[in-house]
Amino acid sequence: MEWFYKFPHMDDDALRNLKKAIDDGFRAFTRTYGDAIESLFSPLQHFLIAADRFMTQTPWPIITAIILVIAWFASRSLKVVLGCLVTLLLIGYFDMWDDTMRTVSMIFVCTVLSIAIGIPMGILMARSDRLQRIINPILDVMQTMPSFVYLIPVVMLLGIGKVPGLIAVVIYAIPPMIRLTDLGIRLVDKDVLEAADAFGTSSSQKLFKVQLPLALPTIMAGINQTIMMALAMVVVASMIGVQGLGQPVLKAIANQYFTLGIFNGLAIVGIAIIFDRVSQAYGKRLQKHREIVHG
Template sequence: MEWFYKFPHMDDTVLRNLKKAIDESFREFTRAFGGTIENMFSPLKHFLIAADHFMTHTPWPIITAIILTIAWFASRSVKTVLGCLVTLLLIGYFDMWEDTMQTVAIIFVCTVMSIMIGIPIGILMARSDRVQKLINPILDVMQTMPSFVYLIPVVMLLGIGKVPGLLAVVIYAIPPMIRLTNLGIRLVDKDVLEAADAFGTSGWQKLFKVQLPLALPTIMAGINQTIMMALAMVVVAAMIGVQGLGQPVLKAIANQYFTLGIFNGLAIVGIAIIFDRVSQAYGKKLQKHREISHG
């Protein structure tokens, strides 16, 4: 009756040999192609360094003015702009400005990458049910996989540094971008598409002049969710060399510095609220514009 209480499993020796074979294969792949893969990501590294340099070396009043201007044009709300200003001033006052700007730089690069990769994949999913059925299970795995697991293959391939951390953040944060792009295009009114067909528009014209503009509010929601997930991953990615607010949080955990952890954690929350409010306000503005144009 032992099998009833203890789940039958593979023989320990066979299981150990299987794991060893997989690990050795991955190491061989890393040794053979690691350098080539690293060179492929060289432009991304330069982009990240440039964004980081801009955010950390530009005087704080200019950065603050840029962020407040973006917040105003996105929301047209004095309340949102004042909230952004107070948050940024508090971050600077408590000496977390440089770490925060490094975090903003990596979130910016991560968001740009997620948009560049996620929107085309979302479009492919929206145009083909077969592609959607193929990609959906992959996205399910990506969204349920523990965030620490993403670090293992990335570190084995590229080592420790900014680019591996960035890739781990992108892999973790991109699923909402893909899903909501697909959803937004699929939710476009069929009558509108029939009208576009009646005017003789080509497939590309219909995509860029009808479907994507009408799906933009939903795509903006995807960008919002991607940013939130990227911020959640920043602390984990700090383990493999990503600079920013995650590093002090890890230091606080290792040395039991309560206030250091809380202050930097609150700075992450503050940045998250800024990104969330601004992107949501812009999404609502797009939605309102869409409703007016249809009305």
């Protein structure tokens, strides 16, 4: 009756050998192809370094002005712009400006990369039910896998640094971008598509002039969620050398510095609120524009 109380499992030696074989195989793969894979990500590293230098070396009034202009054009709301200004001034006043700018540059590159990969993937999924059935379980795994697990293969392949951290953040943050692009295109009114077909539009014209513009509010929601999830990974990514607000939080946890952790945690929250309010306001403006066009 032992099987009834204890779940039958693989023999301990066989399980140990299986794990060892997988680990040895992955180590051999990293030794053989690690340098080649690292060279593939060299352009990404240059992009990340350039973004980091721009955000940290540009005088703070210019950076603040750029952020406020973007906030105004996206939201057309004085309240949102004022909220951004107050948040940025508080971050600077409490001496967290450089770390915040490093985090913003990381989130910017992560978002650009997620958009560049996620939107084409979402378009392909929207066009093929079969592909959607294949990719959806993969996205489920990416969203539910503990974020620390991503760091293991990435660090083994690329070591410690900014690029491995960025890749781990993108893997964690990209699923909403893909899902909501797919959903937005699938929700486009069938009557509109039939009208486009009646006018003799090609497949590419229908995609770029009808489906994507009408799906844009949903895609913007995907960008918003991607940014939020990327910010949630900031502290985890700091464990493998990603500079920014995550490192002081990690230091505060290790040394029990309460105020250091709280201040930098609030700075992350402040940046998250700025990104959230601006992207949501832009999404609402797009939604209103779409309703006016349909009306």
